[in-house]
Amino acid sequence: MTLSLADVARVADLARLEVTAEGAADVHAKLAAIFGLIDQLSAVDTAGVAPLAHPLECFAPLREDAVTEHDERDLYQSVAPAVEHGLYLVPRVVE
Amino acid sequence: MADPLATVAGLAAQLAARKLSSVEVTRALLDRIAALDRSLNSFVTIDGDGALAAAEAADAARAKGEAGPLTGIPIAHKDVLMTAGLPTTCASRMLANFVAPYDAHVVARLKRAGTVLVGKTNMDEFAMGSSTENSHFGPVRNPWNTALVPGGSSGGSAAAVAARLVPAATGTDTGGSIRQPASYTGITGLKPTYGRCSRYGLVAFASSLDTPGVFARTALDCALLLAAMAGHDERDATSVDRPVDDFAVRLAASAADPARPLAGLRVGMPAEFFGEGVDADVASAVAAALDELRKLGATTVPLALPRVGLAVPVYYVIAPAEASSNLSRFDGVRYGHRAAEYGDLADMYRRTRAEGFGPEVKRRILVGTYVLSHGYYDAYYLKAQQVRRLIADDFRAAFAQCDVIAGPTAPTAAFRIGAQADDPVQMYLNDIFTIPANLAGIPAISIPCGFTADGRPIGLQLTGPAFAEVRLLEAAHRFQQATDWHRKSPPENVA
Numbered sequence: 001m002t003l004s005l006a007d008v009a010r011v012a013d014l015a016r017l018e019v020t021a022e023g024a025a026d027v028h029a030k031l032a033a034i035f036g037l038i039d040q041l042s043a044v045d046t047a048g049v050a051p052l053a054h055p056l057e058c059f060a061p062l063r064e065d066a067v068t069e070h071d072e073r074d075l076y077q078s079v080a081p082a083v084e085h086g087l088y089l090v091p092r093v094v095e
Numbered sequence: 096m097a098d099p100l101a102t103v104a105g106l107a108a109q110l111a112a113r114k115l116s117s118v119e120v121t122r123a124l125l126d127r128i129a130a131l132d133r134s135l136n137s138f139v140t141i142d143g144d145g146a147l148a149a150a151e152a153a154d155a156a157r158a159k160g161e162a163g164p165l166t167g168i169p170i171a172h173k174d175v176l177m178t179a180g181l182p183t184t185c186a187s188r189m190l191a192n193f194v195a196p197y198d199a200h201v202v203a204r205l206k207r208a209g210t211v212l213v214g215k216t217n218m219d220e221f222a223m224g225s226s227t228e229n230s231h232f233g234p235v236r237n238p239w240n241t242a243l244v245p246g247g248s249s250g251g252s253a254a255a256v257a258a259r260l261v262p263a264a265t266g267t268d269t270g271g272s273i274r275q276p277a278s279y280t281g282i283t284g285l286k287p288t289y290g291r292c293s294r295y296g297l298v299a300f301a302s303s304l305d306t307p308g309v310f311a312r313t314a315l316d317c318a319l320l321l322a323a324m325a326g327h328d329e330r331d332a333t334s335v336d337r338p339v340d341d342f343a344v345r346l347a348a349s350a351a352d353p354a355r356p357l358a359g360l361r362v363g364m365p366a367e368f369f370g371e372g373v374d375a376d377v378a379s380a381v382a383a384a385l386d387e388l389r390k391l392g393a394t395t396v397p398l399a400l401p402r403v404g405l406a407v408p409v410y411y412v413i414a415p416a417e418a419s420s421n422l423s424r425f426d427g428v429r430y431g432h433r434a435a436e437y438g439d440l441a442d443m444y445r446r447t448r449a450e451g452f453g454p455e456v457k458r459r460i461l462v463g464t465y466v467l468s469h470g471y472y473d474a475y476y477l478k479a480q481q482v483r484r485l486i487a488d489d490f491r492a493a494f495a496q497c498d499v500i501a502g503p504t505a506p507t508a509a510f511r512i513g514a515q516a517d518d519p520v521q522m523y524l525n526d527i528f529t530i531p532a533n534l535a536g537i538p539a540i541s542i543p544c545g546f547t548a549d550g551r552p553i554g555l556q557l558t559g560p561a562f563a564e565v566r567l568l569e570a571a572h573r574f575q576q577a578t579d580w581h582r583k584s585p586p587e588n589v590a
Contacts, residue, residue, distance in 0.1 A: 008461070015419060015464040016426070016441065017457055018449035027461070033520050034462055040408045041478050044485070051480030052487055054303050055289045055536020056561070060332045075196045081433035088428050091440045 003032050099123035100259045103168055103316035104343075110157065110167050117150035117157075117167025121211050124169050128213070128260045131587070134241055137254040139174050139232050140182050141214040149211040156209060164343070165323055166209030171264040173252050174215040175222050176202050176307070177296035181212075185298050186230035187220045189431045189451030199296025200331065201265060201307045201324045208323040216251030216264055220453045221422065222272055222300045224248050225525040226515065229455045234512055237280060238585040239552060243509040246276030246525075249310070253280040256310045257585055263311040263320055267297060269304045270410050271505075271529025274541035277310055278504035278554025281543045281583060283571065284310045285317040286529075288561045289536035290335035292321075293328030301417035302333075304410075304533045313581055314542065314571035318342035321564060340565045346572045355392030356573045360566075361497040362393045362557075365400040368502030368528055380545030380553040381503045384574070388501070391573055396497045400489040405482050406531040407523055412466050412479035413534075418456075419463025425451060458519060487535040490560075499570055500558040502528055504541040508551035532558050540567045543580040552583075 008028045012019040019027055073086060082089035097109060099120045109115045125143050132138055146169065153167035177183050177195035184190045198206065206212070219229040227235040227250025235250040237243035238258035245254040249266030253276035256264050266273040268286035277284025285308050292307040299305060309320040322343060327336040350356030362385065369378070385395060427433035427447030434446035452460070466475035493500060505525055515522045532539040537560055544555035555574075559567045575581050 003465075007465070011461050011465045011468065014468060015460050016423075016444040016448055017452070017460060018445040019457075020449075027458070030458060030519055031461060031465075033518075034411060034458070034523075037520050037523065038408045038411055038462075038466075038475065041405065041412070041482055042474070044402075044405060044478075044482050046478060046481035046485070049481040049484055051477055052484035053480055054333070055487065055534070056333065056335065058290070058333065058335070061329075061336075063329055072196070076429075079193055079196065079430045081427055081431070090428055091437065091443055093440050 003028065003035050101262070102312050103165070103262045103319050104313070106168055106262055107164050111162070117153040117211060118147060120167065121146050121150040121169050121213065124213060124261060131258055132260060135236050135238060135254050135258055136233050137217055137235050137251040137258070137260065138171070138214045139184060139186060139217045139251070142181055142212060145181070146211050146213040153209050153211060163209055164319055165205070167211060168209070168263070169211045169213045169261055170205065171214050171216050171252060171255055171261045172202055172212060173218055173249050173264065173266050175218060175267055175298045176265060177298070178202055178212065178215065181215065183215070183298070184231070185221045186218045186232055187451065187453065187456070188231045189425050191231060191432065193431055197296060200293035200328045202296065204324050204326065205265070205320070213261060216249070216255055218251055219248035220456050221298070221418070222248040222267055222269055223418070223455050223459055225271070225275060225522050227251060227276070228512060228516055229453055231453065236512070237509050239281065239509070239550065242511055243551065244279065244512050246279035246509060248272040250276050252310050253277055253282060253284065256280070256312065257282050259584060263309060263316055266308055266310050268306045268308050268533065269301050270414060270533050271526040273308045273310065274529045274539060274554070274556060275505050275526060277541040279509035279552065281552030281580070281585070282310055282312055283314055283317055283540065283542050283581060284308065285321060285540045285564070285568070286532065286538060287321060287325065287564055288538045290333050291538070291562070291564065292324050293331040293334040295328050295330040299421040301414040302421060303417060304414060306533070313575055314540065314568045315343060315346055317540070318346050318568045337562065342565050342568055345565050346569055350573070352392065357388060357570060358392030360393040360499065360570060362388055362395045363398045363493050363497030363500040364395050365398055365403065365493065365500060365502060367400050367403050372506050373503055374507040374547070376547035377503045377507060377553050381555055384544035384555045385501060387574060387578060388570070391577060398493050398496055400493055400531070402482065402485045402489050403531045406486055406534055407527055409479045409482045409486065409534060410530045411462065411523060412475050413483065415459040415463030416467050416476050417463070419460045419467065422456070422460055455519070483534050486531055490531070490535045490537060494560045498559070498566060502556055504528060504554035504556040508547045508553055528556060537561050538564045538567055540571050542571045542574060543583070545580060
């Protein structure tokens with residue numbers, strides 16, 4: 001398949017990544033080359049092959065329903081860009 | 096004669112015999128880092144005070160008779176592993192000011208074993224790259240020739256061990272990020288089985304592939320470190336609960352037939368690892384290494400891994416898909432960089448991420464987002480997972496005929512800094528022989544086996560079935576007892 005410049009803009013929006021107008025052509029060219037590599041897969045016959053999501057095919061183990069985490073809010077918020085009264089500050093989301 | 100530049104096992108013997116103290120070794124290595132690392136850029140953080148305090152504690156523990164095999168041994172950690180109280184940057188602007196609030200599991204295990212952390216090593220940003228050129232802190236240089244890359248993504252750890260700035264360092268291997276730099280810098284690098292070492296506290300790139308592992312100059316040293324790092328951790332749901340072999344003890348055991356210590360070992364030679372595209376010097380060094388393995392008693396078995404040629408395209412769907420999901424957490428809210436100027440919340444995310452991530456990380460996020468997006472998931476992501484199973488099946492069939500698989504770690508030796516920087520696909524193909532083991536989740540080791548005509552190190556890769564680390568380490572150890580490639584050191588590059 002061919003990747004268009006519009007696809008790049010759409011995916012950048014989905015990924016919450018700003019791609020500038022000047023940078024878009026270079027991003028597009030490199031992504032197109034990468035998809036040239038990836039597109040080799042389309043020729044492989046995979047009828048009836050179950051997808052392998054995980055190399056060991058293990059299942060999430062269960063543990064006892066016990067409290068294992070303690071309140072580390074101050075420690076974890078010490079590395080945040082903007083915090084006040086124990087809350088993370090972000091731009092207004094509700095007008 | 097005291098030798099602070101000895102291997103892990105060599106230092107352990109000198110520490111035990113009180114020929115050297117941990118403080119003396121640590122001081123010597125810190126001085127060496129200060130003198131030599133300006134030209135290599137292998138470290139992003141050096142914790143001199145912390146290291147000397149830990150070395151004093153190690154010496155005190157030894158005085159009380161409480162020393163283990165790694166007590167007082169200085170090491171470095173790749174800067175993708177969380178180290179409580181120290182910066183953990185992933186070599187990204189996004190985390191340039193991030194101080195880890197806790198230790199990764201493998202960091203805590205190695206700390207408990209008495210190792211002395213001297214610093215954190217440079218890497219490709221978020222472990223995405225094969226040359227350690229994609230670092231916010233500048234490229235790492237290869238100690239054998241500073242015009243060359245050290246490989247990546249764990250290039251800082253590899254360069255530091257190769258230059259004897261530390262005897263061992265951790266790395267992480269998602270598609271070859273331990274083995275390929277080990278090969279390019281002439282040292283030993285082990286990627287354990289997926290699940291053998293906990294990923295807790297390892298900043299995630301591709302969760303179904305990421306594997307913590309180790310660099311050292313010898314297989315024996317890798318065995319000593321792996322024994323301390325491995326083991327079950329319930330904080331990582333993929334950590335496997337099974338006994339950890341005492342790898343180093345197994346290696347120390349004497350062979351039944353000392354002249355032929357590898358008698359009975361069947362070494363598979365997949366046609367796909369010995370075909371065109373492999374540099375002539377690399378091919379002849381690997382052929383000579385296979386002769387050596389035969390001399391040590393091993394037999395070689397020709398075989399095929401027919402779908403292994405699809406490993407690179409499979410990887411470049413699965414790894415970016417998982418990365419796009421894992422890296423969505425970097426949004427400028429809870430940690431890391433936040434743009435100085437922005438409008439609404441979505442604009443803050445977009446600008447923060449555009450400023451915080453470098454070009455290769457952005458490319459992989461975009462590829463991953465695309466292959467997971469509506470209408471493309473089946474054609475790309477599901478398809479890649481299906482071909483991943485076919486590749487894992489190839490290995491399963493191969494290990495019915497052999498005990499280990501041998502081949503070059505990489506098709507070429509180290510290339511020049513900048514040579515592939517603008518061609519991502521060319522860069523990706525450097526990992527053509529290392530990616531398959533990640534897709535199958537199986538262990539593999541790279542050991543030095545020669546040099547190109549112009550003096551660049553070459554690595555031999557041995558791959559084994561799941562949890563066969565001891566078999567790989569033993570074969571590598573026997574090879575190293577019979578050869579001296581691993582004893583070669585790069586020239587001293589004084590800045």
